[in-house]
Amino acid sequence: MLAKVSGISWVIGLLTLSGGLFAQGKWEREPPELSRGEWKHLRSLRKVRPLFWIGPLQNKAVYGICFTPLGFREHYNAVVNGLNLELLNIGTLYNTIGSGFALDAMDRSFAYMDTIPEVYNFQVNGVSLGSGFVQKGVLNGISVGGGFIGKLNGISVGVTHCMYRANGLVIGFVGNEIAEMRGLDIALFNVVGFRMRGVQVALFVNDVRFRTHGIQLAFFGNDAGFRMRGVQVALFGNVVSNDRILKDSLPNKEKELIGLQVGGLNTVSYSALGMQIGFRNWVLGKLEGIQMGLMNIGNTLQGMQISVAINRCRTLQGVQIGLLNECSSLRGVQIGLLNFCEGRLSPFLRVKLKDRRPTTSEPSSESLP
Secondary structure (H helix, E strand, O other): OHHHHHHHHHHHHHHHHHHHHHOOOOOOOOOOOOOHHHHHHHHHOOEEEEEEEEOOOEOEEEEEEEEEEEEOOOOEOEEEEEEEEEEEEHHHHHHOHHHHHHHHHHHHHOOOHHHOOOOOOEEEEEEEEEOOOOEEEEEEEEEEEEEEEEEEEEEEEEEEEEEEEEEEEEEEEEEEEEEEEEEEEEEEEEEEEEEEEEEEEEEEEEEEOOEEEEEEEEOOEEEEEOEEEEEEEEOOEEEEEOOHHHHOOOOOOOOOEEEEEEEEEEEEOOOEEEEEEEEEEEEEEEEEEEEEEEEEEEEEEEEEEEEEEEEEEEEEEEEEEEEEEEEEEEOEEEEEEEEEEOOEEEEEEEEEOOOOOOOOOOOOOOOOO
């Protein structure tokens, strides 16, 4: 009985001490106009607290354990070298009640890469455990709880994540939204706002809105914007599509996709170098490679289309193998039940190895004046 009373007294004492810290005067949030030199000066003003301290922290450097039992505001100009414990704070609401609305809020949090801060006012070097790391700071180590993290170098596990930069492993039970990702990204929904280098694994959707170098694995679908270098595998569909603003700036020789798409519906909106395997494969521009599926559609193809049903393209330099093959211009071979080319029908086989159409380099048959 005495042990229980003693334990309750300790808890009440800690909460009271934490409440006393909340009663202190409010400090200003991080002013965006501060220069690096001014932040360096602020860091020099940090008071060293060894072994144990109760947060939230203001101008403190803790070497040991920082315990924040009840927190409703962020740390300021602080660092924890060791163990950071955050129990009941705004991360609790964010990662439980608000997790269903987190993706929309995260999407608005870094609309442009210019908003990524270069100087952070809170840093953890070690382990952070709790209900949520709701701090646009730096975490070097391991985090359990998720939340808002400015820059991660290590591992983070939580319900939802919103990060500016992540280098390492990020596991979210609902969703992850990261501006720039290098490593492994696992969740129901994964969104990278700028650049991805690594692997995305999602039960539903993976979305990279600018550049992708790596692998996307999803049950429902994968979407890569502007440029994809790697592999997309999904049960329903894979898309590589340029944003309207970026489409005009894409160089003519730039390949939107270099790699492999495996899924039900595969689409590339510009040009591709590689292979598509799926129910319906579609390249709106030029494809250099192979399409294998029930229906293959291309504009300009240098390679091969293999289908159990329909192959269609405007200009073909290569081979079409399918039940129905159709093209407007052929330099290659069509093998199928029905082969259509230049308005003509050829059953079973059509071979055309030379383009007999006149070109500007051929001499004119008309006599000179």
